[in-house]
Each structure stands twice: as structure tokens, then as C-alpha cells.
Amino acid sequence: MEKKIKIVMAGGGTGGHLFPALEIAKAVKKKWQADILFFGTKNGLENKKVPQEGFPIIYLPVTGFHRRITVKNLTFPFKLLRSLAICRKELEAFETDLAIGTGGYVMGPVLKSAQKLGIPFVLQEQNSYPGVTTRLLAAKAERVFLAYKEAKQYLPLESRTVLCGNPLPLTPVSESRNELMDEFGLSAEKKTILIFGGSQGAASINEAVLRLLQDRFFPQEYQLLWQTGIWEYKSIATAVKDIGAYSARILPFIDAMSKAYTIADFAICRAGAMTISELIFVGLPATFIPYPHAAADHQFHNARSVAEKGAALLVRDDEHMIDNLRKTLQNIFKGQVDLKQMSQKMKSLYKGDPLPVILDHIEDVLRTRGVLE
Numbered sequence: 001m002e003k004k005i006k007i008v009m010a011g012g013g014t015g016g017h018l019f020p021a022l023e024i025a026k027a028v029k030k031k032w033q034a035d036i037l038f039f040g041t042k043n044g045l046e047n048k049k050v051p052q053e054g055f056p057i058i059y060l061p062v063t064g065f066h067r068r069i070t071v072k073n074l075t076f077p078f079k080l081l082r083s084l085a086i087c088r089k090e091l092e093a094f095e096t097d098l099a100i101g102t103g104g105y106v107m108g109p110v111l112k113s114a115q116k117l118g119i120p121f122v123l124q125e126q127n128s129y130p131g132v133t134t135r136l137l138a139a140k141a142e143r144v145f146l147a148y149k150e151a152k153q154y155l156p157l158e159s160r161t162v163l164c165g166n167p168l169p170l171t172p173v174s175e176s177r178n179e180l181m182d183e184f185g186l187s188a189e190k191k192t193i194l195i196f197g198g199s200q201g202a203a204s205i206n207e208a209v210l211r212l213l214q215d216r217f218f219p220q221e222y223q224l225l226w227q228t229g230i231w232e233y234k235s236i237a238t239a240v241k242d243i244g245a246y247s248a249r250i251l252p253f254i255d256a257m258s259k260a261y262t263i264a265d266f267a268i269c270r271a272g273a274m275t276i277s278e279l280i281f282v283g284l285p286a287t288f289i290p291y292p293h294a295a296a297d298h299q300f301h302n303a304r305s306v307a308e309k310g311a312a313l314l315v316r317d318d319e320h321m322i323d324n325l326r327k328t329l330q331n332i333f334k335g336q337v338d339l340k341q342m343s344q345k346m347k348s349l350y351k352g353d354p355l356p357v358i359l360d361h362i363e364d365v366l367r368t369r370g371v372l373e
Contacts, residue, residue, distance in 0.1 A: 005034040005371060006095050009055075010110035011102030011124075012038075012046035016274045020124050021046075021102040022053055023167035027355045028100075028362065032372075037094050039087065039110045058090050062109055080109060087113035097371045098362065100124065101137070108133045115140055120365055124358070126166050126273030129301040130154050142365045145358055147277060150305050162361055164354035166277040170258045180263045185249050190223040194264035194284075196254065201229015202270055205289055206236055208322045209268070213243050217326065219333055223247035225264065227254045258282075266332065266339055268325070271303035280306075283347035285339050287313040287328055289321065311346040313337070 007028050011021040018040075025036045038057040040046035050057045062083035063075070087109050091099070099114040099121040101107040114121045115137075123141045125134045128148035138144050139156040146152060147166045155161065173180070181188040197205045206228055212218065226248055228236045233252035240248050254260050257278065261267075267286040269275055279286050288307065290299035300316070307314040315324045331337050366372040 005032045005366065006097045007034045007036050008091065008094065008096050008099040008110065008114070009036060009038045009102070010099060010107045011104050012040040012044040012050075012106055013104035014272075015045055016126055016272050017103035017107075018044070018046050018049060019169045019274055020126060020167045021100070022049065022055075023169055023355065024100060024102070024124065024358060025055060026053070027167075027359055031359055035094075037090070037096075039090075040106055044104065044106070058086065060086055060106055060109060062105055083109040084113055088117065091117055091119060097369070098122070098366060100362075101133075102126070103131050103134065105133070108137075111137050120369055122362065122365065124167075125151055126277070127151065127298045127302055128273075128305045129296055129298045131295065131298075143361045145354070145361070147273060147354075148302070148305055150301070162357065163351065164357040165280075165351040166274060167355050167358070168274070168277055168281055170278060170281065171256070173256075173258050173262050175259070177263055180259050183259070184225060184263065186223055186225060186263065187247060190221055190247060191265045192223055192225055192263050193218075194225050194260055194267040195269070196227035196260075196267070197229060197270050201227070201232055201252075202289070202291070203232065204317050204321060205268065205270070206232050208289075208325050210236060210239055211322055212326060212329075213240060213246055213248070217329070218246060222333075223249070225249050225251075225254075225260055227251050227260075229253070266342075271299040271306075273298075273302055276302055276306055280311075280346055280349045283343045283350075285312060285342035285346055287315055287325070287332075289315050289317050289325070292317045306346070306349065309345055309349065311342055311349060 009021045009025050011017040028034050029036055036055050038050045038055050040057050042059050060083040061079045063079055091113055096119050101111045102124045111121045120142045122143040123134055124145040126147050128150045130151050138159040144159050144161045146161050146163050149163050152161050178188050230252045237250045240250055261282040261284050267284055271288040271290040288303035290303045303314050306312045313328050315328055
């Protein structure tokens with residue numbers, strides 16, 4: 001009986017790290033009928049999503065190391081050591097052939113343990129500025145799959161990088177634009193601004209847009225499709241209703257982002273790696289407002305990389321954000337920004353489906369290691 005390929009996935013905490021891991025895992029399972037084992041934490045998004053996709057998961061006690069001084073850092077070494085012990089035990093018991101890391105603090109102990117056990121591993125880096133764990137492990141990885149060419153400059157010279165983009169969980173849209181407008185309760189006669197800040201929303205973006213609405217800033221030919229996040233939904237929905245006179249569809253969360261992208265003329269959003277990859281895929285121009293507290297300011301690096309290519313606009317999340325957003329949007333409304341050209345430039349950044357490329361390189365690694373004939 002032929003031995004099944006055993007693949008370990010290490011990545012999570014946020015959707016930006018988890019969703020690429022899930023897409024790669026599903027592709028690997030489909031291609032080789034491989035056994036897949038995830039590592040994660042109970043506090044991360046993977047605690048819900050991985051079991052939903054039918055994959056087993058091992059939970060680690062590891063936590064992130066806070067850059068500021070905090071009591072929580074005192075327990076970090078003990079949780080890390082415990083996680084390393086669990087990883088070593090589970091990797092050996094699973095008879096792991098390959099480990100795949102997609103980021104998040106859970107990736108460190110898993111891939112470090114794999115390295116010590118002689119198990120090959122590959123990395124998939126979503127951001128233009130790689131995370132610290134990626135930078136530390138890249139030289140020893142069999143491959144480092146990149147979404148941005150700018151990321152390569154921050155990695156060791158000997159890193160075996162492959163530029164291919166981020167695997168995306170978007171589903172095809174079959175409905176017409178008019179059908180989608182009806183579904184969202186919007187007018188097909190108006191231009192649509194899509195506003196979102198991730199599943200939890202973005203308080204500063206919500207505050208800025210609400211202020212602009214209160215100032216009667218948006219022209220009547222525009223309407224808003226606004227994902228507020230679950231925490232601020234009720235207060236914002238009530239405030240918008242009180243303002244009146246504006247066409248705005250307020251939702252706590254949009255399940256089918258593919259549909260929202262299809263009907264939008266442009267977006268106002270954060271600059272997470274997966275958000276940008278999705279916008280590139282659909283060719284939707286955007287005004288990025290990067291989350292200012294992201295690790296190593298990676299959202300700003302992501303947004304700047306796209307804005308420098310003429311595919312997006314960039315507004316910093318600081319004390320001048322509302323005024324700067326107002327000026328940026330005024331330029332759009334006055335036709336001083338060519339959204340059609342921005343859309344074309346955004347589409348030009350798409351490198352094609354990265355999964356076939358990733359699978360080809362994984363196959364090469366497995367053949368080199370004698371796992372595949």
C-alpha cells in the first residue's frame with residue numbers, strides 16, 4: 001500500500017494568514033489526496049474555520065510577544081517551550097513529509113521544530129514587508145512564496161523566493177450587476193463606494209465616513225455599501241438613519257465580498273495583504289487607510305507598493321485623516337482621478353492563480369526528498 005503524503009499547515013491568528021493556508025491545504029489534498037494537519041491557537045480565527053473545513057488541528061499555547069512592556073511577556077518563554085515540545089511530538093507522530101507556514105506566531109515553533117527534525121518546509125508570505133518569523137526562517141526554507149517582489153529585499157540573499165501572489169478564497173459571481181444591486185438593496189443608477197475595515201470593522205474609518213455623511217459631503221449620484229463590523233453596526237446604522245437623505249446600505253458583515261467587489265466603483269478600506277490581493281484580482285481601485293498599529297507598519301508598506309504603481313490612493317490613519325480623506329474623495333468626485341485607469345493598473349498587478357505555481361514547487365520539493373517518485 002502506497003504511503004500517504006503527510007502535510008502540516010502552520011499559520012493563523014488572522015484571516016490574512018489563515019485563508020492562504022486553507023486554500024493551499026485544499027489544493028494539496030485534492031492533488032495528492034494528502035493527509036493534512038493544522039497547527040493553531042484557540043484564540044485565532046483557525047479555531048473556528050479549520051474544523052469547518054474538515055481538517056484536524058493541534059492547538060498550541062504559544063502567544064505573540066508584545067513589543068511594548070507588559071506582564072504577558074513574562075509567560076511567553078514558558079508557552080514557547082511548551083509549544084516546541086508539543087510540535088516535536090506531533091510532527092513525529094504524524095510522520096510529516098512537509099510543513100507549510102503562512103505566518104502568525106504559531107508558525108515559529110512548528111517550523112523550528114520541523115527544521116530540527118529534518119523535515120523540509122516552505123513559507124508563503126502575504127505582505128510586502130515580511131513578518132519577523134519569515135525573515136528568520138527564510139534562509140532554511142525550501143521555497144519562499146511571495147506576493148510582492150518588494151518583500152525579497154528584506155530576506156537573506158540565499159532565500160529561494162518565488163513571486164506568485166496570494167491564494168484567494170473568492171468565489172465566482174454568476175449574478176448580473178442589476179441582480180446584485182437588488183440583493184444589496186442599492187440603486188443600479190448610482191455609483192457605489194464600498195467601505196470596509198475587516199470583519200471587526202475599523203473604528204477610525206467608520207468615524208471618518210460618518211463625519212463626512214453628517215457634513216453632507218457625498219454627492220447624490222453616489223451611494224455607500226458600508227461594512228461597519230459587528231461592534232459598531234447598531235450605533236452607525238442608527239446615526240445614518242437619523243442623518244437621512246443619503247443612499248447607504250449599512251451591514252455588520254458582508255459574507256460574499258466577491259459580490260460587493262463586483263458592484264463597487266471604488267473602495268475605502270484597510271490595506272491587509274489579502275484585501276489588496278482581492279482588489280487586484282477584481283481590478284477595483286481603492287483609497288487605502290492602513291491600520292497604523294500593524295506589526296512593522298506592514299499595511300502601510302502594502303498600500304504604498306500599490307499606490308506607487310498608480311493603482312490606488314493612500315491616506316494615513318492619523319490626526320489629519322478625515323481632512324485628507326475629504327480632499328482625496330473630492331479629487332475623485334471632480335474627475336481629477338481617473339478611476340478607469342486605476343482599475344486597469346490594479347488589474348495589471350494580478351500575476352495569475354498562484355496555486356498551480358505553489359503546487360509545482362511543492363511537488364519538486366517532495367520529489368527531491370524522495371516522498372514522490
